[in-house]
Amino acid sequence: MSAPGKRRHGLRAFFVLTALLAGAFAYWAYDRYTGFVDTPIAGLEAGDTIVVERGDSFARVLQRLREDGVREGHDLEWQLLARQLKAAGRIQVGEYPLDPGTTPRDLLVRMRDGKVLSYRFTIVEGWNVRQLRAALATAKPLRQETAELDDAALMKALGHPGQHPEGRFLPETYAYTRGDSDLDLLGRAHAALENALDAAWQSRDADLPLASKDEALVLASIVEKETGIADERPQIAGVFLRRLEMGMRLQTDPTVIYGMGSAYAGNLRKTDLLTDTPYNTYTRDGLPPTPIAMVGAHALQAVTHPADGDALFFVAIGDGSGKHVFSKTLSEHQAAVREYIRRYRAQHGPK
Template sequence: MAAEGGRRRGLGLLFVVSALLAGAAAVWLYDRYTGFADAPLQGIEQGQTLRVERGDSFVRVLGRLREAGIDAGHELEWRLLARQLGADARIQVGEYALDPATTPRRLLEQMRDGQVVSYRFTIVEGWNIRELRAALAKAMPLEQTLGAMDDAALMAALDRPGVHPEGRFLPETYAYTRGDTDLDLLRRANRALEQALQGAWESRAHDLPLEDADQALVLASIIEKETGIASERAQIGGVFTRRLRAGMRLQTDPTVIYGMGSTYDGNIRRADLLADTPYNTYTRDGLPPTPIAMAGVEAIRAATNPADGDALYFVAVGDGSGRHVFSRTLDEHNAAVREYVRRYRERFSPQ
């Protein structure tokens, strides 16, 4: 009986020791697991990114980390953590930012939620289509697909066949991700322009001397090129609206410059004002045939809701501020022009 009792005590002790060892092992494994999940990955350099491509397996993603010189640890730990976070079957394609503080938990959460790296491209108010295409060609990592595609082919690719591309893209900052193309971005900018233009046209002032929204866009592009002063846009819109209503020619230099194309060298001469082109508003009545630049939302609003008033002329102040003097009569305007010339000579004549 005593021997049997001893065996029972021995088995009990063995069970206790085994349980303690199992508990200690579980604690050790848990500490190791949590230490792995929340410890910064080793080997990451500032500015590094991780790309997950379509068809990549979980093992391939870990392989990309190791190829980048990052200590990715053991696959089992990654799989356990991914399952805990619900990321094991939800890793999304894209480019992910890495920094020296990135942990496995944070990286898996990023890939699960599709928190990809975002880049930005700004279409500047007043750009023409040549300037826009040149800037797009330098935007990285935007995929370049336009290449030698001419403007007609470009607009056809945007489902806008036969439409002139000038002015058809809204000046704004657009976010994009690696894998997006230049055509993707232009498609978004074109849609944004059409929405802004349609909204402005629907809320336009009554009795505008404009036939449709496209003419409003043409006028908006001229306003955009005439001033960089936001508070003046509606005033200039008012001047042009009154001139159109009265049958006066617009006589605006930016349209002449646009019509000159690559021959423009920074100066407009009297001969240029007299040289007839479809865009010369000194020689032709009404609006030019297309916009001359990318017009922003405020310029579009100025074209569709111009300011009231009786001014028919304006000229730069001449002090370098970009501001203008508005005049009701030609005599007042001529006096303002003489003052502009005087101030200009004072600013640039040799001392």
């Protein structure tokens, strides 16, 4: 073979080898990339998260992942995946979970779509405002903006100056994300209560002996504290509304307890019932000046749609069910009270 022929043969061999090597490298790179994309990130533990802050570039997000110990993939592979998923430049601010099993694809899709980590806080029916604020103070990672505010300053910050905070936040479970504050959450709960109260008041039964929706809220808070039995709420609301209509005192223990504040030690005595406070419905006519607890939508509905009947009294059955006996006359009520005491003593000894 001539020298030129040998050279041509050598060039062909070189190009074939180069092509084979390029193909092999491309296959290796593709295989590596596809493996990287859908392979769970190593070392993740339950509760691990990453926070994307306002102004973060994708490079900064990737740097933070590296700082958190993520070693998977070359930076170029992360950038290629971000472009492929159309996530580059569209990463949304927030906190994202890094649960065990999360793949690079999973993580970038979450960040692109803003599927941030959500937390929950529940306002419990029957809580008073002190209990609500104490629970909020321990809610993580909620930013604390109200710790130094008294009740009056709190309501001013919420845009309701002069309003008493008791009963003004709807018991519900509220979702929040990192960066939200306790003031944000309370604002939502206040708006939810106003909506529920407006809806109940607008649909109320005719001829209720209540002058305003605020009076309905006060009475609903008493009903909320008197029973946890849903079916009994309209009956108890009916008892109190009939008493109001007749000018009869409500004589309900939860209002007395609320008026005692921190002096209440868990046992209501006869002397407590006789000690006058603005909330003592044994010593004062009508409704107390404010709600005494957080009110659920069902209690609002019970007060605005009370059950028919003629009962003016009720007392716990005393069998542990939480249910009550309803009576029309004082003599019937006194008999029910005696039965309650008998049952209590049979279970617990002399009261």
